[in-house]
Protein backbone atom coordinates (compact mmCIF):
# COMPACT_ATOMS: atom_id res chain seq x y z
CA UNK A 1 0.00 0.00 0.00
CA UNK A 2 1.28 3.45 -0.96
CA UNK A 3 0.70 6.27 1.50
CA UNK A 4 1.97 9.63 0.24
CA UNK A 5 2.58 12.45 2.72
CA UNK A 6 0.10 14.54 0.76
CA UNK A 7 -2.10 13.77 -2.22
CA UNK A 8 -3.46 16.89 -3.91
CA UNK A 9 -4.82 15.00 -6.89
CA UNK A 10 -7.92 13.58 -5.16
CA UNK A 11 -9.03 16.98 -3.92
CA UNK A 12 -8.23 18.85 -7.11
CA UNK A 13 -9.79 16.25 -9.42
CA UNK A 14 -13.05 16.40 -7.48
CA UNK A 15 -13.24 20.18 -7.92
CA UNK A 16 -11.81 20.25 -11.42
CA UNK A 17 -14.97 21.24 -13.35
CA UNK A 18 -15.63 24.14 -10.97
CA UNK A 19 -12.00 25.21 -11.02
CA UNK A 20 -11.91 25.07 -14.82
CA UNK A 21 -14.98 27.30 -14.84
CA UNK A 22 -13.40 29.77 -12.42
CA UNK A 23 -10.22 29.98 -14.50
CA UNK A 24 -12.21 30.44 -17.68
CA UNK A 25 -14.09 33.32 -16.08
CA UNK A 26 -10.83 35.12 -15.33
CA UNK A 27 -9.48 34.41 -18.83
CA UNK A 28 -12.68 35.73 -20.39
CA UNK A 29 -12.53 38.87 -18.25
CA UNK A 30 -8.95 39.62 -19.35
CA UNK A 31 -8.45 41.21 -15.93
CA UNK A 32 -5.48 39.49 -14.31
CA UNK A 33 -4.25 41.85 -11.62
CA UNK A 34 -6.41 42.33 -8.50
CA UNK A 35 -10.04 43.06 -9.43
CA UNK A 36 -13.33 41.54 -8.34
CA UNK A 37 -12.21 37.96 -7.63
CA UNK A 38 -9.46 39.18 -5.30
CA UNK A 39 -11.76 41.63 -3.51
CA UNK A 40 -14.48 39.02 -3.08
CA UNK A 41 -11.98 36.50 -1.75
CA UNK A 42 -10.60 39.10 0.67
CA UNK A 43 -14.10 39.74 2.01
CA UNK A 44 -14.72 36.03 2.44
CA UNK A 45 -11.37 35.55 4.19
CA UNK A 46 -11.93 38.44 6.62
CA UNK A 47 -15.25 36.87 7.56
CA UNK A 48 -13.73 33.37 7.83
CA UNK A 49 -10.97 34.59 10.14
CA UNK A 50 -13.36 36.68 12.22
CA UNK A 51 -11.65 39.98 11.60
CA UNK A 52 -12.22 43.25 9.75
CA UNK A 53 -9.81 43.16 6.85
CA UNK A 54 -8.03 40.63 4.70
CA UNK A 55 -5.39 41.82 2.25
CA UNK A 56 -4.22 39.44 -0.46
CA UNK A 57 -0.56 39.21 -1.43
CA UNK A 58 1.79 37.01 -3.42
CA UNK A 59 2.87 34.51 -0.74
CA UNK A 60 3.01 33.77 2.96
CA UNK A 61 6.59 34.97 2.93
CA UNK A 62 5.52 38.33 1.54
CA UNK A 63 2.68 38.51 4.05
CA UNK A 64 5.24 38.38 6.88
CA UNK A 65 7.48 40.90 5.17
CA UNK A 66 4.60 43.32 4.47
CA UNK A 67 3.29 42.98 8.03
CA UNK A 68 6.65 43.94 9.50
CA UNK A 69 7.04 46.77 6.97
CA UNK A 70 3.61 48.10 7.98
CA UNK A 71 4.81 48.13 11.60
CA UNK A 72 7.91 50.11 10.53
CA UNK A 73 10.38 47.38 11.45
CA UNK A 74 13.73 48.43 10.06
CA UNK A 75 17.50 48.58 10.54
CA UNK A 76 18.66 47.80 14.04
CA UNK A 77 15.24 46.80 15.39
CA UNK A 78 14.61 43.50 17.12
CA UNK A 79 11.75 41.08 16.57
CA UNK A 80 11.19 38.21 18.99
CA UNK A 81 10.32 34.92 17.35
CA UNK A 82 10.79 31.15 17.41
CA UNK A 83 13.83 29.33 16.01
CA UNK A 84 11.69 26.28 15.21
CA UNK A 85 9.76 27.26 12.11
CA UNK A 86 9.92 27.69 8.37
CA UNK A 87 12.74 29.92 7.17
CA UNK A 88 10.49 32.86 6.21
CA UNK A 89 9.54 33.43 9.86
CA UNK A 90 13.07 34.74 10.43
CA UNK A 91 14.06 35.94 6.95
CA UNK A 92 11.14 38.39 6.94
CA UNK A 93 12.90 40.06 9.89
CA UNK A 94 16.45 40.04 8.53
CA UNK A 95 15.27 41.26 5.09
CA UNK A 96 14.37 44.53 6.79
CA UNK A 97 17.74 44.83 8.50
CA UNK A 98 16.25 43.86 11.84
CA UNK A 99 17.47 41.13 14.17
CA UNK A 100 15.51 37.98 14.98
CA UNK A 101 15.75 37.51 18.73
CA UNK A 102 14.94 33.85 19.20
CA UNK A 103 13.11 32.45 22.20
CA UNK A 104 12.96 28.70 22.71
CA UNK A 105 9.83 26.63 22.21
CA UNK A 106 7.54 24.78 24.58
CA UNK A 107 8.50 21.12 24.01
CA UNK A 108 4.86 19.97 24.13
CA UNK A 109 3.35 22.31 21.55
CA UNK A 110 6.53 23.29 19.62
CA UNK A 111 5.28 26.89 19.82
CA UNK A 112 7.00 29.89 21.44
CA UNK A 113 7.47 29.46 25.18
CA UNK A 114 5.72 32.63 26.35
CA UNK A 115 7.35 32.45 29.79
CA UNK A 116 10.77 33.17 28.27
CA UNK A 117 9.76 36.24 26.26
CA UNK A 118 9.81 39.06 28.80
CA UNK A 119 13.50 38.50 29.54
CA UNK A 120 14.28 39.18 25.88
CA UNK A 121 12.37 42.45 25.49
CA UNK A 122 14.56 45.51 25.04
CA UNK A 123 14.08 49.09 23.85
CA UNK A 124 14.70 47.85 20.34
CA UNK A 125 11.92 45.24 20.36
CA UNK A 126 9.53 46.26 17.59
CA UNK A 127 7.33 43.19 17.39
CA UNK A 128 6.76 39.65 18.67
CA UNK A 129 6.13 37.12 15.91
CA UNK A 130 4.72 33.81 17.17
CA UNK A 131 4.05 30.93 14.79
CA UNK A 132 0.99 28.69 15.05
CA UNK A 133 3.00 25.62 14.18
CA UNK A 134 1.39 22.56 12.59
CA UNK A 135 -2.05 24.22 12.86
CA UNK A 136 -2.28 24.86 16.61
CA UNK A 137 -2.25 28.40 17.95
CA UNK A 138 0.60 29.56 20.16
CA UNK A 139 -0.50 30.48 23.70
CA UNK A 140 -2.11 33.74 22.62
CA UNK A 141 -3.60 34.77 25.97
CA UNK A 142 -0.12 35.01 27.47
CA UNK A 143 1.34 36.61 24.37
CA UNK A 144 -1.39 39.25 24.21
CA UNK A 145 -0.71 40.12 27.88
CA UNK A 146 2.98 40.64 27.17
CA UNK A 147 2.20 42.61 24.03
CA UNK A 148 -0.08 44.94 25.97
CA UNK A 149 2.24 45.28 28.96
CA UNK A 150 5.17 46.41 26.79
CA UNK A 151 3.16 48.01 23.95
CA UNK A 152 4.88 45.76 21.43
CA UNK A 153 2.63 44.53 18.62
CA UNK A 154 2.13 40.88 17.78
CA UNK A 155 2.38 39.50 14.25
CA UNK A 156 0.93 36.00 13.88
CA UNK A 157 2.68 33.68 11.45
CA UNK A 158 -0.52 31.76 10.77
CA UNK A 159 0.72 30.22 7.53
CA UNK A 160 -0.16 26.74 8.82
CA UNK A 161 -3.21 27.76 10.80
CA UNK A 162 -6.13 29.06 8.74
CA UNK A 163 -9.26 28.50 10.83
CA UNK A 164 -7.32 27.48 13.95
CA UNK A 165 -8.76 28.86 17.18
CA UNK A 166 -7.47 29.75 20.61
CA UNK A 167 -10.45 30.09 22.90
CA UNK A 168 -13.12 31.80 20.87
CA UNK A 169 -10.79 33.65 18.52
CA UNK A 170 -9.40 32.59 15.21
CA UNK A 171 -5.84 32.74 14.01
CA UNK A 172 -5.28 36.14 12.44
CA UNK A 173 -7.77 37.84 14.77
CA UNK A 174 -5.55 37.98 17.87
CA UNK A 175 -2.79 40.37 16.84
CA UNK A 176 -1.92 43.51 14.90
CA UNK A 177 -1.47 41.49 11.69
CA UNK A 178 -2.03 37.83 10.86
CA UNK A 179 -0.05 36.31 8.01
CA UNK A 180 -1.26 33.38 5.93
CA UNK A 181 0.00 31.26 3.05
CA UNK A 182 -1.85 29.50 0.25
CA UNK A 183 1.16 27.37 -0.65
CA UNK A 184 -0.33 24.17 -2.11
CA UNK A 185 0.46 22.03 0.96
CA UNK A 186 -1.37 24.29 3.40
CA UNK A 187 -4.91 23.39 4.46
CA UNK A 188 -6.24 25.85 1.89
CA UNK A 189 -3.83 25.69 -1.02
CA UNK A 190 -3.71 27.64 -4.26
CA UNK A 191 -2.41 26.24 -7.56
CA UNK A 192 0.72 28.29 -7.26
CA UNK A 193 1.93 30.86 -4.76
CA UNK A 194 -0.39 33.18 -2.87
CA UNK A 195 -0.97 34.55 0.62
CA UNK A 196 -2.85 37.14 2.66
CA UNK A 197 -2.78 39.24 5.78
CA UNK A 198 -5.51 40.02 8.29
CA UNK A 199 -5.99 42.97 10.59
CA UNK A 200 -8.76 44.67 12.55
CA UNK A 201 -7.02 48.05 12.36
CA UNK A 202 -8.23 50.29 9.56
CA UNK A 203 -5.04 52.34 9.32
CA UNK A 204 -2.89 49.22 9.15
CA UNK A 205 -5.20 47.70 6.54
CA UNK A 206 -4.88 50.79 4.37
CA UNK A 207 -1.13 50.69 4.69
CA UNK A 208 -1.00 46.99 3.80
CA UNK A 209 -3.23 47.53 0.75
CA UNK A 210 -0.78 50.24 -0.36
CA UNK A 211 2.42 48.37 0.52
CA UNK A 212 1.49 45.45 -1.74
CA UNK A 213 1.36 47.84 -4.72
CA UNK A 214 4.67 49.67 -4.31
CA UNK A 215 3.44 51.69 -1.35
CA UNK A 216 1.04 53.77 -3.37
CA UNK A 217 -2.58 54.77 -2.88
CA UNK A 218 -2.71 56.54 -6.21
CA UNK A 219 -0.84 55.17 -9.19
CA UNK A 220 2.63 56.73 -9.66
CA UNK A 221 2.51 58.50 -6.27
CA UNK A 222 4.46 56.56 -3.67
CA UNK A 223 4.07 57.18 0.03
CA UNK A 224 6.30 54.23 0.98
CA UNK A 225 8.70 51.88 -0.75
CA UNK A 226 6.50 48.83 -0.90
CA UNK A 227 6.58 45.59 -2.87
CA UNK A 228 4.95 44.27 -5.98
CA UNK A 229 3.10 41.54 -4.12
CA UNK A 230 -0.43 40.94 -5.32
CA UNK A 231 -2.63 37.91 -4.99
CA UNK A 232 -3.08 36.67 -8.55
CA UNK A 233 -6.66 36.98 -9.87
CA UNK A 234 -6.53 33.42 -11.24
CA UNK A 235 -5.43 32.07 -7.85
CA UNK A 236 -8.17 34.09 -6.14
CA UNK A 237 -10.79 32.53 -8.42
CA UNK A 238 -9.45 29.03 -7.65
CA UNK A 239 -9.33 29.74 -3.91
CA UNK A 240 -12.94 30.92 -3.95
CA UNK A 241 -13.94 27.50 -5.27
CA UNK A 242 -11.98 25.79 -2.50
CA UNK A 243 -12.78 27.97 0.53
CA UNK A 244 -16.34 26.61 1.05
CA UNK A 245 -14.81 23.11 1.45
CA UNK A 246 -12.17 24.12 3.99
CA UNK A 247 -14.13 23.28 7.13
CA UNK A 248 -15.05 19.82 5.85
CA UNK A 249 -11.39 19.17 5.00
CA UNK A 250 -10.33 20.38 8.43
CA UNK A 251 -12.82 18.03 10.09
CA UNK A 252 -11.35 15.13 8.13
CA UNK A 253 -7.85 16.07 9.23
CA UNK A 254 -9.08 16.16 12.84
CA UNK A 255 -10.76 12.76 12.38
CA UNK A 256 -7.47 11.40 11.00
CA UNK A 257 -5.61 12.78 14.01
CA UNK A 258 -8.11 11.00 16.30
CA UNK A 259 -7.65 7.79 14.32
CA UNK A 260 -3.89 7.96 14.78
CA UNK A 261 -4.27 8.51 18.53
CA UNK A 262 -6.46 5.43 18.79
CA UNK A 263 -4.27 3.30 16.50
CA UNK A 264 -1.00 4.23 18.24
CA UNK A 265 -2.55 3.61 21.65
CA UNK A 266 -4.04 0.26 20.62
CA UNK A 267 -0.68 -0.78 19.16
CA UNK A 268 0.99 0.00 22.49
CA UNK A 269 3.37 2.46 20.84
CA UNK A 270 2.84 5.48 23.06
CA UNK A 271 5.92 4.62 25.12
CA UNK A 272 8.20 5.14 22.14
CA UNK A 273 6.17 7.67 20.14
CA UNK A 274 5.01 10.98 21.60
CA UNK A 275 1.74 12.02 20.00
CA UNK A 276 0.88 15.67 19.28
CA UNK A 277 -0.25 17.61 22.35
CA UNK A 278 -3.47 19.57 22.06
CA UNK A 279 -3.92 22.49 24.42
CA UNK A 280 -7.34 22.96 26.01
CA UNK A 281 -9.90 25.16 24.26
CA UNK A 282 -8.17 25.17 20.92
CA UNK A 283 -9.24 24.25 17.42
CA UNK A 284 -6.19 22.45 16.04
CA UNK A 285 -6.47 22.21 12.25
CA UNK A 286 -3.71 19.60 11.80
CA UNK A 287 -1.83 21.04 8.88
CA UNK A 288 0.69 18.48 10.09
CA UNK A 289 0.47 15.49 12.41
CA UNK A 290 3.88 15.40 14.01
CA UNK A 291 5.15 12.68 16.29
CA UNK A 292 8.27 12.75 18.44
CA UNK A 293 10.65 9.82 18.25
CA UNK A 294 13.79 8.98 20.22
CA UNK A 295 16.54 10.87 18.34
CA UNK A 296 18.73 7.99 17.30
CA UNK A 297 15.67 6.24 15.85
CA UNK A 298 14.03 9.14 13.99
CA UNK A 299 16.03 8.93 10.80
CA UNK A 300 16.06 5.13 10.88
CA UNK A 301 12.28 5.06 11.26
CA UNK A 302 11.90 7.55 8.44
CA UNK A 303 14.08 5.43 6.13
CA UNK A 304 12.10 2.34 7.04
CA UNK A 305 8.81 4.09 6.23
CA UNK A 306 10.23 5.40 2.95
CA UNK A 307 11.21 1.85 1.97
CA UNK A 308 7.61 0.88 2.65
CA UNK A 309 6.26 3.68 0.43
CA UNK A 310 5.01 5.79 3.32
CA UNK A 311 5.68 9.50 2.88
CA UNK A 312 6.98 11.51 5.83
CA UNK A 313 8.83 14.77 6.30
CA UNK A 314 10.75 16.66 8.93
CA UNK A 315 9.49 20.11 9.90
CA UNK A 316 12.19 21.30 10.53
CA UNK A 317 15.54 19.53 10.44
CA UNK A 318 17.65 22.63 11.13
CA UNK A 319 16.73 25.08 13.87
CA UNK A 320 16.80 28.60 12.43
CA UNK A 321 19.52 29.80 14.81
CA UNK A 322 21.85 27.27 13.15
CA UNK A 323 21.19 28.26 9.53
CA UNK A 324 24.37 29.16 7.70
CA UNK A 325 22.96 32.51 6.57
CA UNK A 326 22.29 33.48 10.19
CA UNK A 327 25.74 32.62 11.50
CA UNK A 328 26.40 36.37 11.78
CA UNK A 329 23.77 36.56 14.53
CA UNK A 330 26.24 34.69 16.71
CA UNK A 331 23.94 32.11 18.24
CA UNK A 332 25.49 28.97 19.70
CA UNK A 333 24.30 25.44 19.00
CA UNK A 334 22.89 24.92 22.50
CA UNK A 335 21.20 28.31 22.91
CA UNK A 336 17.74 26.81 22.23
CA UNK A 337 17.86 23.23 23.50
CA UNK A 338 14.17 22.43 22.92
CA UNK A 339 14.25 23.66 19.36
CA UNK A 340 17.41 21.67 18.72
CA UNK A 341 15.88 18.58 20.28
CA UNK A 342 12.69 18.93 18.25
CA UNK A 343 14.70 19.24 15.03
CA UNK A 344 16.25 15.86 15.82
CA UNK A 345 13.17 14.04 17.08
CA UNK A 346 10.08 15.09 15.11
CA UNK A 347 8.53 13.34 12.15
CA UNK A 348 5.42 14.38 10.19
CA UNK A 349 3.04 11.62 9.10
CA UNK A 350 0.39 11.82 6.36
CA UNK A 351 -2.80 13.47 7.69
CA UNK A 352 -4.39 14.97 4.55
CA UNK A 353 -8.22 14.87 4.44
CA UNK A 354 -8.62 12.07 1.90
CA UNK A 355 -6.31 9.67 3.77
CA UNK A 356 -8.21 6.45 4.57
CA UNK A 357 -8.28 4.69 7.91
CA UNK A 358 -6.82 1.63 6.15
CA UNK A 359 -3.84 3.70 5.09
CA UNK A 360 -3.46 5.01 8.63
CA UNK A 361 -3.64 1.48 10.06
CA UNK A 362 -0.90 0.51 7.58
CA UNK A 363 1.31 3.41 8.73
CA UNK A 364 0.90 2.47 12.39
CA UNK A 365 1.41 -1.26 11.64
CA UNK A 366 4.67 -0.46 9.86
CA UNK A 367 5.84 1.68 12.78
CA UNK A 368 4.96 -1.23 15.12
CA UNK A 369 6.94 -3.54 12.84
CA UNK A 370 9.91 -1.16 13.02
CA UNK A 371 9.86 -1.32 16.81
CA UNK A 372 9.44 -5.11 16.66
Ligand SMILES: *Cc1c(COP(=O)(O)O)cnc(C)c1O
Pocket residue numbers: 059060061062085086088089131157159160180181182183193194195
Ligand atom coordinates in the same frame (compact mmCIF):
# COMPACT_ATOMS: atom_id res chain seq x y z
C1 LIG B 1 4.48 28.03 4.44
C2 LIG B 1 4.99 28.89 5.53
C3 LIG B 1 5.45 30.20 5.29
C4 LIG B 1 5.67 30.76 3.93
O1 LIG B 1 4.62 30.72 3.06
P1 LIG B 1 4.89 30.79 1.48
O2 LIG B 1 3.52 31.00 0.92
O3 LIG B 1 5.48 29.48 1.07
O4 LIG B 1 5.79 31.92 1.20
C5 LIG B 1 5.81 30.98 6.38
N1 LIG B 1 5.77 30.50 7.64
C6 LIG B 1 5.35 29.25 7.90
C7 LIG B 1 5.31 28.79 9.32
C8 LIG B 1 4.97 28.39 6.86
O5 LIG B 1 4.59 27.14 7.14
